[in-house]
Amino acid sequence: MNSLWRNACLKVLSRPSREWRTWNCRNFSSSSRLDAPKSLRMEDFPPDVIRNFSIIAHIDHGKSTLADRLLELTGTIKKKEMGRNEQVLDKLKVERERGITVKAQTASMIHEHADKKFLLNLIDTPGHVDFSWEVSRSLAACQGALLLVDASQGVQAQSISVFHIARERGLKIIPVLNKIDLPAAQPELIASQIQSTFGIDPAEILSISAKTGKGVDAVLKAVIERIPPPSKSSPQAPVKAFLFDSLYDRYRGVISLINIQDGILRKGDKIASCHTRKKYEITEIGIMHPEEVPTTSLHPGQVGYIACNMKVSSEAHIGDTLHRVGEPVEPMPGFKPSKAMVFAGVFPIDSSDFPKLEESIKRLTLTDRSVTVQRESSTALGQGCRLGFLGTLHMDVFRQRLEDEYDANIIITAPTVPYKIVYRDGKEVFISNPTEFPDVLGLASKVKEIQEPVVKASIIVPEEYFGDMMDLCFSHRAEDLDHRYLDTGSESSSSRIMLTCTVPLSEVVTDFFDQLKRRSSGFASFDYEDAGYKKSDLAKMVFLLNGKPVDALAIIVHTSAQDKIGRAWVKKLHKVIPRQLFEVPIQAAIGKKVIARETLSAMRADVTAGLYGGHYERKMKHLENQKEGKKRMKRIGTVDLPQEAFFDILKK
């Protein structure tokens, strides 16, 4: 994988674990926070002086930098010395290692404007397009959003996707051009792009430099003047609180972030969940300032947190409505549950490590609720778990965290997407494991058709790469290709084109990102959204080693590409599997038909056989190497298969 692109994606995709987020929040607060307001009276902030908003942007367009400036300008955190790159300094070691940006936390700012004190709640929208579910979740608590666009890069694929999410939610959008201090900034051109892409009047666009702070005060003013306050409601009404996010604290259990719709919630109140019907007592209530600042109550329109002895994260159901015990309310429409798009089996290298691995996975999913877990057993790899992720980079991050934080020594199988099998009797079954895919004989008799998930993809790219992007789409089975110009270009830059198409998700989860970046010299940005299922010609390909199928290596392929994939795979396996003491045929088969074959010739058992007499050290080195190699092997039937064989499957 192109490491730059991969790091960039990891940076965004890796949602910092809840524990990190909480931890960082404290870390952050201890270094740069002013004291919490001493006499903070939440009743002083009725809805008309509250503004709940979010910052939405494409990766690296300056979301965190602007959040920092807003916090400084409102005196919420201390002003940083100019020229110091605080964001880098503020990062946790673990975050730096992974290239994960410390996200702006949900933060409440108190700001005086036109002789009135306003309570401005900046609500974090975590993650990347893979987590658009979460973006829409956070936006549910907002009435407005700052749409940040880099004045040198212009509108990118995710600028468009987040804009649509915000607009669907009916939010007031304030367009902001950032990084105007850069020599490469082209404010007029990008403003015209914003106008043509979003239909926004250029007169509404604010131009700022989040880095130097230029123009940021106008952003605060616009937040107050342009974003509507939360709807008015009576403090006397029964309490109705919307749960939009949760954090996990080792000592206090689950901390829920809530938005009060009606009524007043106080410490000590007994509350119930509309979703689980469970009851709790509020042990702590407060606002995120950005660290937790306890208060005595939260009032209508306000955003804050509660701790109420919830022990497991799953009790805090995102999108839930909370009410006071004995005063039931109509629940608010919640969210669709997040949907796993990519599945993979995770197995311990040493089968006896399974209980430990399962425990580690359980703990890790406590901090990342979007991962689904199911036990799975494979004849080749033994007991393991089938995990569902929101995307391949999400999967990669999870694997890395299992290895880094839990010292897990694992094999992860090729990612697969959820296929839909439609039977003749009308039954529909989703399968997330290639081993469950019906064989060719079964297909003719019982199965009516097989469908695969497709996505609507949009690619934004400078004109000169348009042809390459078209080729890329065609080679990945794209359909319904369409394109339009976003701008007319300028003397120093060519016009940019937005290309849209529908493409099978299975094509996207393999090497699409890599090729997109490579073929556009890094200039293309890409985004996709779920577009349902489409009938497809698919088959299960199995690989046989020494005549034995390796179930963990099974993949689903499109029949038009089966021969090519089969041949490529046996070649690859031939390269990665070390020679054994006997000849090993490596075959790719669909049903009973072998479509490709390579033969691994036998080797001699004694790696030191050729070394005589005084070559003692070399002999030892060879034996050590052999031992080291063996450790990383997985014995499958009679064949030793190295871990790389599985990792290589992640690449096309």
Ligand SMILES: Nc1nc2c(ncn2[C@@H]2O[C@H](COP(=O)(O)OP(=O)(O)OP(=O)(O)O)[C@@H](O)[C@H]2O)c(=O)[nH]1
């Ligand atoms: N020159 C210049 N650089 C900026 C400005 N705003 C942000 N940056 C830089 O752009 C880079 C990305 O900024 P971030 O604030 O981390 O962007 P982000 O959108 O939060 O990024 P992610 O959290 O990774 O999505 C950093 O190196 C910032 O220092 C600006 O106004 N001018």
